[in-house]
Amino acid sequence: MKFGLTQQFQCSYLEQQQEQLLVLVTDNNDELDNQYNYLLGQGFRRSGEQIYRPHCRQCSACQSIRIPVDSFLGSKSQRRIANKNADIEVFTSPTTKPEYYPVYEQYINHRHNDGSMFPASQNQYTGFIECDWLETLFIEFYLDKELIGVAVTDVLSDALSALYTFFKPEYANRSLGTFAIMQQIEQAKLNNKTFLYLGYQIDACQKMRYKANFYPHQRFIDNKWQLITKKST
Incomplete structure (x- = not known):
């Protein structure tokens, strides 16, 4: 390589x-x-x-952070989020759909208008999300028949990898980022995967900290995976 x-x-x-x-x-x-x-x-x-x-x-x-899905233990806060979103219907699709982009556009333009992905465009969405050589699973969140969010998830031989989650900004109070990870963990278990990869954890970045609240997890530090079993004090 x-x-x-x-x-x-x-x-x-x-x-x-x-x-x-x-x-x-x-x-x-x-x-x-x-x-x-x-x-x-x-x-x-x-x-x-x-x-x-x-x-x-x-x-x-x-x-880099990943969750050994069979060892995952949901916290009280995460269980409350799951209960709060019990009215959401969850579906999966093996391909992207046209109705995803308007949700993505709202998400980027309202929640990340200070970042490198702003402003959103169809070409940017396609270039970021789609991949010809890799299987991707799209986990859909519906509330009262309305698509409110999507968790884009890559499928590997022994793992799922959370690429990106986006949702309608008006549902931000539902903690859909955390809810999406919990759904991806369930999908990993259903598909007999060992890990769910969450991308990069950056402790100094407020927007990224929620990823580290899933225990136990592993972090790639000094070129090796290190197990983190509880929040440090």
């Missing part, structure tokens, strides 16, 4: 930091699914067709 380094650019999560990425370089998409299955376990992630990992010179804040 060959890799390239991007130039440094402004970090999307920490204002004071510069970001640099290590990116897989390949001309053969036939092997990408197998390569990604391995690279996911080495702290990599995908965005569209691109496989990358942070490779920042003076910062190691990004830690």
Whole structure:
């Protein structure tokens, strides 16, 4: 496998930091699914067709995080969120649907209008979400027959990987990000997967902290997975 380094650019999560990425370089998409299955376990992630990992010179804040799904123990807060959303119907689709994009557009333009993904566009959505060489599961959330959110989830041989969750901003008080992870854990169990990957945990970034509230979890630190069994005090 060959890799390239991007130039440094402004970090999307920490204002004071510069970001640099290590990116897989390949001309053969036939092997990408197998390569990604391995690279996911080495702290990599995908965005569209691109496989990358942070490779920042003076910062190691990004830690890949995954949940061993059979060991997961929901907290009282997470169980309350599940009960609060008991009226949501959950469906799955193996392909993206046209009705997803308007929800994505509202989510980006209202909740992330200070980030690199703003403003949302159809081309940006397609380039970020879709991937020709990888199986992807779309977990849909419906309330009173209305689509209110989608959790985009990649399917690997031994794991699911949470790519992105978006929802209608008016339902923010339902903690749908946490609810989506709980649904992805259930899907992982149903499909006999060992792990659910959640992307990168950045403790210093408020928007990312909810991922670390799922215990036990593992973090990729110093090129090895380390088990975190409870919240540090």
